[in-house]
Structures are given as C-alpha cells and as structure tokens.
Amino acid sequence: MKFMDEYRDAELAQKFAREIHRITTRHWKIMEVCGGQTHAIVKFGIDELLPKQIELIHGPGCPVCVTPLEVIDQALEIAARPEVIFTSFGDMLRVPGSTTDLLSVKAKGGDVRIVYSPLDAVKIAELNPAREVVFFGVGFETTAPATAMAVYQAAQKKLNNFSMLISHVLVPPAIEALMSSPNCQVQAFLAAGHVCTVMGYEEYFPLVEKYRVPIVVTGFEPLDILHGVLLTVQQLESGRAEVENQYARAVTRAGNQPAQDLIKKVFKVVPRKWRGVGEIAQSGLGLADAFAAFDAAKKFGLADRHVDEPAECMAGLILQGLKKPHECPAFGRKCTPEHPLGATMVSSEGACAAYYRYRRHDAAEKAVVK
Amino acid sequence: MNTSNFSAACPIPISQYPHVLMAHGGGGTLMHRLLEDVFGKAFSNPILDTRHDSAQFTVPPGRLAMTTDSYVVRPIFFPGGDIGSMAIHGTVNDLAMSGARPLYLSCGFIIEEGLPMETLWRVVCSMRDTAKKCGVQIVTGDTKVVDKGKGDGLFINTTGLGVIEHAQTISPQSVQPGDAILVSGDLGRHGMAIMAVREGLEFESTIESDSAPVHEAVLKLLEADVEIHCLRDLTRGGLASALNEIAEAAGMKIAVEQKLIPVQEQVHAACEMLGLDPLHVANEGRFVAFIPAKDEARALQILRGVGVSAHAALIGKVVEKAAPLVTLKSELGVSRILDMPSGEQLPRIC
Numbered sequence: 149m150k151f152m153d154e155y156r157d158a159e160l161a162q163k164f165a166r167e168i169h170r171i172t173t174r175h176w177k178i179m180e181v182c183g184g185q186t187h188a189i190v191k192f193g194i195d196e197l198l199p200k201q202i203e204l205i206h207g208p209g210c211p212v213c214v215t216p217l218e219v220i221d222q223a224l225e226i227a228a229r230p231e232v233i234f235t236s237f238g239d240m241l242r243v244p245g246s247t248t249d250l251l252s253v254k255a256k257g258g259d260v261r262i263v264y265s266p267l268d269a270v271k272i273a274e275l276n277p278a279r280e281v282v283f284f285g286v287g288f289e290t291t292a293p294a295t296a297m298a299v300y301q302a303a304q305k306k307l308n309n310f311s312m313l314i315s316h317v318l319v320p321p322a323i324e325a326l327m328s329s330p331n332c333q334v335q336a337f338l339a340a341g342h343v344c345t346v347m348g349y350e351e352y353f354p355l356v357e358k359y360r361v362p363i364v365v366t367g368f369e370p371l372d373i374l375h376g377v378l379l380t381v382q383q384l385e386s387g388r389a390e391v392e393n394q395y396a397r398a399v400t401r402a403g404n405q406p407a408q409d410l411i412k413k414v415f416k417v418v419p420r421k422w423r424g425v426g427e428i429a430q431s432g433l434g435l436a437d438a439f440a441a442f443d444a445a446k447k448f449g450l451a452d453r454h455v456d457e458p459a460e461c462m463a464g465l466i467l468q469g470l471k472k473p474h475e476c477p478a479f480g481r482k483c484t485p486e487h488p489l490g491a492t493m494v495s496s497e498g499a500c501a502a503y504y505r506y507r508r509h510d511a512a513e514k515a516v517v518k
Numbered sequence: 519m520n521t522s523n524f525s526a527a528c529p530i531p532i533s534q535y536p537h538v539l540m541a542h543g544g545g546g547t548l549m550h551r552l553l554e555d556v557f558g559k560a561f562s563n564p565i566l567d568t569r570h571d572s573a574q575f576t577v578p579p580g581r582l583a584m585t586t587d588s589y590v591v592r593p594i595f596f597p598g599g600d601i602g603s604m605a606i607h608g609t610v611n612d613l614a615m616s617g618a619r620p621l622y623l624s625c626g627f628i629i630e631e632g633l634p635m636e637t638l639w640r641v642v643c644s645m646r647d648t649a650k651k652c653g654v655q656i657v658t659g660d661t662k663v664v665d666k667g668k669g670d671g672l673f674i675n676t677t678g679l680g681v682i683e684h685a686q687t688i689s690p691q692s693v694q695p696g697d698a699i700l701v702s703g704d705l706g707r708h709g710m711a712i713m714a715v716r717e718g719l720e721f722e723s724t725i726e727s728d729s730a731p732v733h734e735a736v737l738k739l740l741e742a743d744v745e746i747h748c749l750r751d752l753t754r755g756g757l758a759s760a761l762n763e764i765a766e767a768a769g770m771k772i773a774v775e776q777k778l779i780p781v782q783e784q785v786h787a788a789c790e791m792l793g794l795d796p797l798h799v800a801n802e803g804r805f806v807a808f809i810p811a812k813d814e815a816r817a818l819q820i821l822r823g824v825g826v827s828a829h830a831a832l833i834g835k836v837v838e839k840a841a842p843l844v845t846l847k848s849e850l851g852v853s854r855i856l857d858m859p860s861g862e863q864l865p866r867i868c
Contacts, residue, residue, distance in 0.1 A: 152790065156849040193852025239793075264717060264792075370850055485860035496793055506854040 155369030156192070164374035165197040168381055175201045176384050177333050178377065179326070179469050181319060182288075182340030183210030183497025184368050190502040192370045198377065205333070205469035206502075208322055208425060209340050211287040212239050212495035214467065216421040218455040219315045220245040226282055226313065226448050227258045233276060235269040236284040238262045239495045244488055246455055266291075266298035266312075273302065273310035282444045285314040290342045292316050292433055293407035296414035299435065299442050311444035314434060317420055319343050320351045321431035326468060327359040334469055336380045338366040338373070341395035346411075348403025352391045360389040367395040414439055423457065423491055424464030461490035466499050473503040480508050528639040529555040538633045543663030556639060557627075557659060560646040565622075565657040573657035575622065581682040583618035585609060588675040594637065596715050598707070598727030601674055602644035604802055607731050608753070609678035610652045614733035615749045615805065617688050617740050618680030620652060625676045626660040630669035641672065652731045654678070684740045690767035692747040697836040698814035699772065700807045702732060702827035704780040705757055709799035710788045719792075725784055730803030735824040739807075744817045748808040752801040755859055758844070759798070760806055762858045765842040774834030774856065775847040797846075798859040808836065 180186055186206040189195055195204050208214055224245045227234035241250040254260035263269050266283050273281035285295040302310040319340060326332055339352060344365045352363045362383035366376030376394045383390060393399055420432025435443050445451040460478055465471040473479050483489040485501055492498035541548040565573050589605040605625065613620040649656055707728040714725055739746060750760040765772045781796045789796045803826060809817045814832065821830035846856040
C-alpha cells in the first residue's frame with residue numbers, strides 16, 4: 149500500500165538496526181509514549197532488531213487503558229438507563245468497570261452503539277430528539293479536536309439531548325509526572341507523533357530543559373520507530389538532550405492551529421486521574437464553563453463517584469514502565485483479553501494485550517528462566 | 519449484487535400486500551400463496567414440486583456430508599452479494615470442505631413482520647440463481663413470520679447434503695509436518711465490505727464481498743488426485759482463527775509469512791484505518807488447504823485455473839508436531855504469534 153509499505157521495508161529496517169547496533173555503547177531505557185507505537189513494536193518485532201542494551205519501556209499512551217475505573221463505572225451506569233443512547237469508540241466497549249462492561253450492558257438491553265467519529269453521535273442526537281444521546285469522549289490530544297467539534301456543533305444546533313462523558317488526557321503533564329517520580333528509570337522519550345500533529349512540539353522544550361531528557365517526536369510505522377530510536381540513541385550517546393522531529397511528514401513545530409483553537413474554546417485544563425497512575429495535576433481536559441451543559445456526569449448526577457482499583461492488577465506499574473506485562477503473576481492466567489483484570493489487557497494498544505497477542509509464549513519461557 | 523437475473527416483478531401483487539404480515543405465517547390462504555407464489559415458484563424442481571412434508575430422493579453410492587448454517591447478515595444486500603446468495607454459498611462451501619459434491623439444500627426463513635415483499639422476492643430470486651450456478655437443488659423448506667421487533671428483517675437457515683466421491687481423509691488429524699499451506703485468494707473482503715456499508719464508511723472505491731462458491735475448485739483438486747490433508751473455509755475469525763483451530767486439533771506448529779498472504783490494497787487500507795487485522799476479518803468465498811509438499815505446485819496450478827481461486831497462494835507450512843502454535847513472520851522478518859481474535863472485532867480509537 150502506498151505511503152505505508154515504504155515504511156515497512158525490511159532492508160531499510162535492517163540498515164537502521166545495524167546503525168543503532170553500531171553506535172550503542174551503553175544500556176539505555178527509552179519509553180515510547182503511545183500505545184499505537186507499543187502495538188507496532190510488538191506486532192512487527194521491532195525490539196528484536198535492537199541491541200540488547202536498548203530497552204523499550206511501554207508508556208501510558210493508550211487512552212483506553214488510562215481511563216479511570218470510576219469514569220468507566222459512570223459510563224456503565226449512564227448506558228444502562230432506558231432513555232439513553234450511549235455512543236463510544238469500539239475499543240471502550242470491552243473495558244471492565246468494577247462489575248461489568250459496556251458489551252454486557254448492551255446485551256442486557258442498553259442501547260450502546262459504536263461510532264467512528266463524535267460527530268456521528270451528534271447526528272444520532274438530532275435524529276432521536278426524544279432520547280438522551282451520550283458520547284464517551286476519551287483519548288489524548290489526537291481525538292480532542294473531534295470531541296470539541298462535536299460539543300461545539302451540538303451547541304450551535306442547540307441540542308439539549310446531547311452530552312459527553314469526558315476523560316480526555318494530555319501527554320506533556322504525563323511525561324512530567326513520570327520524570328519527576330523518584331522511581332523514574334526512563335532516559336529518553338519517543339513522543340507520540342499523532343498527538344504532535346495536533347499540538348506541535350513546542351510543549352516539549354521546557355521538559356527537555358528541565359529534565360535533560362531527549363524527546364523525539366516519532367511516527368508509527370516500523371521505519372519511523374527505528375528512525376526515532378536511532379535519533380534518540382544518537383542523542384543519548386553524545387550526551388545531548390533535545391527535541392527532535394522524526395515524523396516531519398506529518399508534524400510541524402506549531403501543530404494544527406485551528407484544532408488547538410477549538411480545543412481551547414471548548415475545553416479547559418483540569419486535574420485528571422489516570423488508571424493505574426493516580427491523579428496528575430493539569431493533565432486532562434474538561435468542558436469549559438460555557439459548555440458545562442454538555443457534561444454527562446453532571447447531567448446524570450454522577451460527578452462525585454470515586455472507585456478504588458483492584459489490587460491484583462499491576463497496570464499502574466506497567467504504565468509507568470516499572471514492570472513488563474509478563475512479570476505480572478496474573479498475566480495470561482487470571483488476566484486474558486477475554487477476562488481482563490485491567491484496561492492494559494483490553495485495548496489492542498494496551499501493553500498487556502500486545503504482549504498477550506504476540507508474545508505470550510516467549511514471555512512464558514522468559515518467566516520460567518527467571 | 520447480481521441484478522441481471524433479478525426479476526423485479528414480484529408474483530404477489532405489491533398493491534395487495536406490499537409487506538409481509540403475520541398472516542403470511544399463519545397457516546391460511548395468505549401463507550399458502552406466499553409458499554406457492556414466492557418460494558415454490560422460484561425454487562421449483564421435481565423433488566420440491568411434490569409438495570410433501572419431507573423431500574424424498576435417492577442418493578448416489580458413497581459417504582454423505584451434511585452441514586447447517588444460519589445467516590443473519592445486516593444489511594441484507596451488500597456490495598458483492600446478499601443474505602440469499604450467502605446462505606447458498608456458505609452451506610455449499612461447508613460441504614466442499616469435506617471434499618463433498620453438494621447436491622441438496624433445505625432452507626428455513628424467519629421473516630420479521632413488515633419486511634417489504636419486494637425485498638423477500640429479491641432475496642429468493644438471488645437464492646434461486648445462486649443455487650442454479652452451484653448445481654444444487656432446494657428440496658424442502660420452512661417459513662415463519664415473527665412479530666415486528668422480534669427479528670432483524672430476515673434470517674435464513676440452510677442445511678446442505680452432499681456426496682463424497684473420494685476416498686481421502688480430509689481432516690485436521692491428517693495434517694503432517696512439511697505440509698504446504700495454501701489460501702484460495704485475497705483475504706478480508708467480505709468483512710470489510712459489510713463493515714463499510716453498515717457503518718457508512720466511505721472509501722475511494724467500493725469494497726466488494728468475496729462471497730462465492732468454492733466447491734468447484736476443491737472438486738478439481740480431487741479429480742486430479744491431489745492429496746488433500748485438510749481444508750477449512752475462512753469465515754468468521756478469518757485466517758487466524760482457522761489456522762489456530764487446525765494447529766490445536768492437529769497438535770502442530772504452523773508458520774506463515776505476512777508478505778505471502780494476499781490482501782487487496784483497499785482492504786489493507788480500511789483495516790489499517792480502523793485498527794483491524796485482515797487476518798482476523800471474515801471471508802465468504804475463501805479457504806485454506808493443507809497439501810503435502812509433493813502436490814503443492816500442482817495444487818496451486820489447478821486452483822489458479824478456477825475463477826474463484828485464481829489468486830491462490832502458498833502462505834507457509836506446517837513446521838513440526840509440537841505444542842499447537844501459529845507464528846507469522848512480519849514484513850521485517852521477525853516471527854511472532856498469530857493469535858485468534860478475541861470476540862468481536864472492535865475498531866480502535868485513533
């Protein structure tokens with residue numbers, strides 16, 4: 149396929165890999181922030197091409213995985229209401245809440261529908277004026293403009309039967325939280341290319357300054373990731389810490405200005421709880437006061453819900469890069485994609501699911517050796 | 519959709535009954551007219567025409583194969599087929615997977631009250647034409663009408679009977695280390711065609727379902743005395759599920775290569791966009807064949823000579839008798855597990 153096969157070329161991949169081998173002299177821990185990158189790394193076996201000294205740590209960049217349990221529970225409660233049409237991206241449907249998931253709510257008669265764009269949910273609201281239509285707005289800065297546009301359009305159309313359960317999160321505060329943690333082992337970041345198509349990469353300069361950590365904006369195809377790793381290792385080996393843009397074919401320094409304007413108009417920056425990580429200051433987007441009427445949690449009186457996470461699941465340690473999925477005692481035994489204990493096993497972008505789908509036999513062997 | 523053979527003239531005057539009523543399943547004159555004017559007229563053959571409670575026929579000598587499947591596809595009409603053609607192809611293909619020559623079908627219709635009579639007639643005409651092309655006769659059937667809201671327009675069940683004229687044992691237990699693994703064509707088109715229509719996804723060109731009968735291709739292999747160890751049609755769960763099921767049943771390790779597996783470019787693009795894997799997506803006219811290495815080249819040549827399997831390809835081989843495992847060599851040359859999909863395919867966020 150054009151514009152994709154070029155970035156999956158085995159020979160070029162080997163060239164990048166050889167160069168990384170050639171320049172690597174020490175052990176380096178590099179975190180890929182985005183779940184899409186984790187998925188590509190495991191699917192294509194990119195880490196197998198790297199020298200043993202390069203350790204890729206799978207970061208908290210899967211929006212499904214970091215949506216806190218209490219928000220999932222709110223979604224389940226809203227979706228079960230008879231007057232509600234609950235709309236969501238597909239991979240949120242299997243995420244377990246405290247007791248059930250959206251697929252089970254649907255099976256019991258809840259009107260739960262998969263949409264491909266938040267704007268589809270607005271259309272559904274227009275077509276069903278007697279029903280309450282709720283969209284589950286999750287994701288990083290990548291999906292935030294579309295969510296913002298849906299709220300904006302609903303306001304323009306004066307739809308009062310449309311609302312959103314929002315759990316949008318932001319990447320730079322998460323990197324900051326990781327770097328400021330005393331346990332932090334990460335020495336460099338591959339920043340999520342798609343987030344940067346929207347936001348640009350100005351936000352990373354202060355982080356690079358403050359923590360002396362290389363940040364390389366990286367794409368999602370195998371050659372992108374290998375190139376990103378190469379740029380990162382070059383910086384690490386030469387003692388530099390800079391912002392670099394590997395994904396220049398899609399990302400500019402300033403990003404997508406109209407999209408950012410819309411986000412600023414519709415949302416405000418709020419503290420946000422991350423599943424497995426805890427609350428991070430100023431790390432989420434909530435509706436701006438002018439659009440507060442579209443807040444589903446408030447509309448359905450669920451805003452004050454708090455839920456503890458199950459102790460067995462070590463998704464938090466995995467999202468922070470402190471453990472690998474196969475180091476979890478529940479991995480592949482009590483916790484599988486069919487019966488996930490935590491969200492990292494649910495989404496195809498989740499680190500545990502990626503390991504389970506592509507690696508569990510290796511992982512089992514490694515665990516035995518240990 | 520094949521419209522050339524489709525006769526728009528519904529035999530039940532539309533002005534009189536434009537929609538199916540509960541009474542069409544009630545056992546009275548309306549039901550009688552529906553059976554006679556729609557099903558009886560379209561499917562007419564000497565066995566069905568006796569109008570007996572059960573079909574009677576003499577079977578040729580040999581082993582028999584029997585299979586059943588229910589069809590609930592939505593939308594009823596989609597690019598490349600419809601629920602009727604699929605109900606014939608699917609059951610014919612299940613018979614073909616044991617190397618049987620398909621002979622007779624039964625079909626059961628569950629119709630939701632209010633279904634346009636025109637729609638029913640189109641589906642029935644499609645089944646008539648498809649059965650004719652496949653060389654099978656619909657010899658018995660049943661119709662039920664359910665209340666509005668208790669069905670999704672139309673459900674069809676078909677049961678098929680075929681005769682096995684060969685002496686081979688086609689089953690996972692016959693699979694041997696060293697067997698070549700062939701697929702009969704490009705993968706993922708049916709599932710993506712349905713998803714594109716159902717979800718209103720627009721691509722540059724329409725993705726057409728691969729729904730088609732594959733028995734001719736299989737019978738050609740058997741006629742040429744190609745040794746066949748196992749066959750499996752690649753419906754729900756796609757290639758990944760079929761290979762995992764066979765690896766499990768045979769107790770074998772199987773290895774396939776990504777770059778050898780044919781996938782149409784637009785299917786590939788649609789899957790990339792939605793975060794799906796073409797190897798997990800459903801097909802309706804594709805199968806995988808396990809063939810001993812000695813017959814591999816001949817099998818490929820024969821398959822490529824039949825329209826439905828013109829793009830057949832060798833995709834990998836059975837490695838050894840071992841703990842069941844399917845591996846896929848990525849484009850980068852690194853092997854990883856090819857797993858069964860977990861439940862329904864859910865498009866991802868971004």
